[in-house]
Amino acid sequence: VIKDDHPVVAAVLDILRQHIEKLEKENCKLKERVLHVERQCGVRQWY
Structure with a gap:
């Protein structure tokens, strides 16, 4: 069951x-x- 689910999980x-x-x-x-x-707005000039 786990092996069958593996491709689905990978996808x-x-x-x-x-x-x-x-x-x-x-x-x-x-x-x-x-x-x-x-x-442009002159806002936060410390950036």
Whole structure:
């Protein structure tokens, strides 16, 4: 039973890993956008 489940578990882990990578990329883009807006507004100049 465990051997039969193994490919399913691997597939789910792969999907989760891809989803996490996508979220990390989006997070980086959002951080860059926030920094850009703060620079334009002159907010948080200690960055």
